[in-house]
Amino acid sequence: MNWSKLNTLFPSRADQPLLWLLRLCALTAATVVLLILTFLVIESRPALRDVGIARFFGDRSWHPTEGEYNFMPMLSGTVYCSLGALLLAVPSGIAAALFSRWYAPASVAGLFRRLIELLAGIPSVVYGLWGLTTLAPLIGRLHAPGTSLLAGILILALMILPTIALTADAALAAVPQAYLRGAAALGLSRWGMISGVALPATRSGIATGILLAAARAMGETMAVLMVCGNVVQYPDSLFDPVRTLTANIALEMAYAMGDHRAALFVSGLALMLLMLAMVGAAGLLSRGRRYA
């Protein structure tokens, strides 16, 4: 129900001051996004004007003190880290959701879900600390220096796994019972029911979760900053250190001046626009999710 249909019942002159106050609140909340975009654009304008977009891709490398502003190595770091993490986290996250819904005994399933929720709440700086002090030395024993693309991928995978598992779990929970009974009546095996009925029925829900997880992976700063080694380069192997766009901002904001600072804002603006596209796509996907 909503009140606006009852307007005839309410002369409600008494409500007018409240309504204006509420509108003011909503306006404030809604302008925050515009404010952020405006300030990112204002701050990055010097770099867009003086350096130009082409040079962000065409310069020899990233040497901001010498006026070289190539973002590509960092962009490749971001893309490799996120893709690698998704490659690991998507199958295991979906498997975790299937486990808690159809494979685990009831008591275990509840505990397992609590565990995943717990992990979703651990702050990224703690993941980073663990990655740097426990995981990176282990990788370093395999191949120096340890802080590497691989460490970043593993930590990110661990961080986005709960997002994927929880959204997939929620999507699987919404599959109508009739579908599952139909599958059982047809004599499908458990896996037959999952692969033939449950997963196809939840495709868009799971895809939404994956998009959100991808957005989280690309926007993540602290964990990758702490475990990736932060060398500006195109990685040749999984054991090479890399620097991501987000880590680059965190590392250089402290002393960046002039065009350098503006260039960092450009990368922030690019990240935000990328995230907008992904969140928008996730929104469109979840809008189509309906069971007749």
Add this chain to the structure above:
Amino acid sequence: MPEATAHSIAPLGITRDRLATFVIWSAALLVTGLFLWLISDILLGGITRLSWAFLTEPPFDAGRSGGIGPIIVSTGLILLVAIAASVPPALGTAILLAEFSRRESLFGRSVRLSLDVLAGVPSIVFGLFGNAFFCIYLGLGFSILSGGLTLACMVLPILIRTAEEGLRSAPDDYRLAAAALGLSRSAALMHLLLPTAMPALIAGLMLGIGRAMAETAALIFTSGYVDRMPDSLWDSGRALSVHIYDLTMNVAGGDANARAAALVLVVLLLLVNGAAMTLADRWRNARIVTA
């Protein structure tokens, strides 16, 4: 499940089914094992250093020894600023969305869209914005105020969404009864709907606090690094998460104290999230008015 029939009809299918069971169980065990490893590492790594003195003393020697007293105070102040700045507009927006506008109205949709966008902004971008807007444009400098206000922008979407859901799930009977009694909507809100939704509002607030407390990247360039006891809100103050980051990355030999600080942070977060969940559960089960 009908395994026996499946076996007699399709032996291949049953092998595939067993294989799937095996793969899913091992994935779940792997995930559980990894997470137990992570959690036990945090717990065991930090617990030896933990003491009352650690929680109250100031850090010495760049944090290698000493405690985290001033850092806890700064964290608390940053959170207070964030809550004080975000709760009023969030509550107002939620009330407007839930009670005074239709779900599909243009206004409601555009506000909701802008909040979805806000929820997707990466935290380091909040840091850039906070630095440019609060620290430099508004002239607040590196201060607890700048950090808190930046976090306030960040938690707005969580607060609004949970509050809106809470208000929407108050029974319509209450609204009809209030209308029948001739209450103004403001009065109905004050005396009926807000109290009904209160547990949901508080649960949402707890989630917001949890998110703000876990945040690091947005704070490095807004509230700063200074680890002294802050004198006022205009002082720079180091948040707990920033302290962990700094000890791990920039201070050689700071690992032990970083682990102890991480344990404190995780325990605080668990308490906050636990409170949020308990409240949300209670609110789902509660019925204010009995027949």
